[in-house]
Amino acid sequence: MLTVAQAFDRVIREVHPLRDQEQVSIPAALGRILASAVRGSADVPAWDNSAMDGYAIAAADLHGESDTTPQLLQVVMEIPAGVAPDRSLASGQAARIFTGAMLPQGADTIVMQEDTQRTGNQVQILRRPQPGAFVRRRGSYYQAGSPLLEAGIKLGPADLAVLATVQCCDVPVLRQPRVALVSTGNELVAPEQPLQPGQIVDSNRYILSALVQESGAIAQHFQTVGDQLSEVTETIAEALAAADIVISTGGVSVGDYDYVDQALQRLGGKLHFQSVAMKPGKPLTFATFEFDQAQRPVLFFGLPGNPVSAPVGFWRFVQPALRKCAGLKQGVGPDFVQAIALESLASGGGRETYVWGHLDWDRGHYQFRPAPGHQISGNLINLAQTNALGVLSCDRPQIRAGESMTVMRI
Numbered sequence: 001m002l003t004v005a006q007a008f009d010r011v012i013r014e015v016h017p018l019r020d021q022e023q024v025s026i027p028a029a030l031g032r033i034l035a036s037a038v039r040g041s042a043d044v045p046a047w048d049n050s051a052m053d054g055y056a057i058a059a060a061d062l063h064g065e066s067d068t069t070p071q072l073l074q075v076v077m078e079i080p081a082g083v084a085p086d087r088s089l090a091s092g093q094a095a096r097i098f099t100g101a102m103l104p105q106g107a108d109t110i111v112m113q114e115d116t117q118r119t120g121n122q123v124q125i126l127r128r129p130q131p132g133a134f135v136r137r138r139g140s141y142y143q144a145g146s147p148l149l150e151a152g153i154k155l156g157p158a159d160l161a162v163l164a165t166v167q168c169c170d171v172p173v174l175r176q177p178r179v180a181l182v183s184t185g186n187e188l189v190a191p192e193q194p195l196q197p198g199q200i201v202d203s204n205r206y207i208l209s210a211l212v213q214e215s216g217a218i219a220q221h222f223q224t225v226g227d228q229l230s231e232v233t234e235t236i237a238e239a240l241a242a243a244d245i246v247i248s249t250g251g252v253s254v255g256d257y258d259y260v261d262q263a264l265q266r267l268g269g270k271l272h273f274q275s276v277a278m279k280p281g282k283p284l285t286f287a288t289f290e291f292d293q294a295q296r297p298v299l300f301f302g303l304p305g306n307p308v309s310a311p312v313g314f315w316r317f318v319q320p321a322l323r324k325c326a327g328l329k330q331g332v333g334p335d336f337v338q339a340i341a342l343e344s345l346a347s348g349g350g351r352e353t354y355v356w357g358h359l360d361w362d363r364g365h366y367q368f369r370p371a372p373g374h375q376i377s378g379n380l381i382n383l384a385q386t387n388a389l390g391v392l393s394c395d396r397p398q399i400r401a402g403e404s405m406t407v408m409r410i
């Protein structure tokens with residue numbers, strides 16, 4: 001059986017990033033992956049402007065022995081933000097100016113209002129400013145044509161503001177991966193349906209669909225299939241034809257009704273592994289399908305049915321695969337941090353064990369508290385409101401309260 005690290009390497013090696021591009025508006029670019037580098041075609045700021053409410057002057061106009069010698073200048077115009085000055089400053093003149101307003105020709109320095117005394121159309125400069133003070137110089141933040149945003153980054157709110165500033169209104173982004181979801185199991189029903197004896201609600205569909213969307217991909221729902229080889233094979237075939245990645249849950253263990261692996265073999269898939277030394281999530285199938293007409297293999301993840309095992313398998317393997325598939329260049333792998341364990345933890349050993357719980361930042365370090373109650377892969381109730389998985393590796397199956405441990409943010 002592969003270790004988690006070995007299985008992870010196998011998965012990542014098989015993922016080929018998408019290359020198809022599309023253009024979207026700035027608001028629609030949130031969370032999308034930039035397809036090509038963006039460079040602005042104008043300087044930022046586009047012209048010299050004031051960083052303060054005050055007076056625009058020429059520094060050379062001020063003379064005198066000390067910094068505090070008052071100087072008198074003639075106020076010849078007022079420039080609010082958003083208006084181009086209608087004349088230049090001559091020697092001995094000042095312009096009343098406001099934050100963000102454009103400097104007039106002849107001005108190179110701003111004196112803030114608090115350092116002046118205004119009388120009629122004259123202004124006394126009470127403290128001599130540094131030449132160039134409070135001027136936001138044209139191009140001092142960004143020069144037209146220089147590198148701005150690199151291809152392969154995930155666009156966040158600040159990036160959208162930067163794109164807007166350089167007026168990049170058609171944002172080149174990569175197509176989002178399409179992820180097909182297939183639930184298997186005779187016992188599954190939708191949450192709206194009353195439960196008949198022996199039935200359970202298909203909760204995996206909800207958590208996986210949300211995780212797929214949260215990862216920036218498009219979830220495609222396929223019908224829930226009963227435990228019959230023909231039905232499982234047919235639906236997986238349809239899903240493979242429609243998606244970049246197919247995720248099924250259930251039917252990957254050793255039971256008489258577990259047909260997923262057989263279906264994959266029938267459909268000509270290459271099975272890379274069928275189990276991983278981890279808990280929860282040991283029965284986990286990873287396969288790839290090469291289709292003549294496709295540019296890249298379709299990836300198949302057969303996650304275990306247990307309602308905690310399925311998302312744990314997603315967080316550990318599918319999410320990084322999705323990030324790489326989406327074209328993300330950095331931060332593809334799981335997000336590990338070191339945290340102080342707030343309770344003692346122990347695993348049976350032999351399998352890398354994942355404990356669900358809550359990660360907090362407190363007084364300079366992370367701390368991890370496991371979710372209360374029994375941690376078994378069939379019980380998803382105490383998975384609610386968790387945000388991290390504590391990791392008990394095979395060579396460190398016990399961690400005492402107060403010790404440092406590895407935690408994966410989810």
Ligand SMILES: Nc1nc2c(c(=O)[nH]1)N[C@H]1C(S)=C(S)[C@@H](COP(=O)(O)OP(=O)(O)OC[C@H]3O[C@@H](n4cnc5c(N)ncnc54)[C@H](O)[C@@H]3O)O[C@H]1N2
Nearest residue numbers: 183185201202203204250251252253258304305306307309
């Ligand atoms: N003899 C053995 N039995 C089992 C083994 C084993 O090694 N030997 N492994 C156990 C482990 S660990 C897991 S995990 C499960 C995985 O089994 P399957 O992937 O085949 O899943 P199912 O048998 O179909 O279902 C398991 C469990 O999960 C419930 N389930 C299934 N689908 C959903 C869904 N969409 N939403 C919510 N819950 C779901 C299902 O009712 C079962 O209770 O196998 C163990 N057995």
Ligand code: MOO
Nearest residue numbers: 280281282309377
């Ligand atoms: O691995 Mo199963 O996933 O322990 O419940």
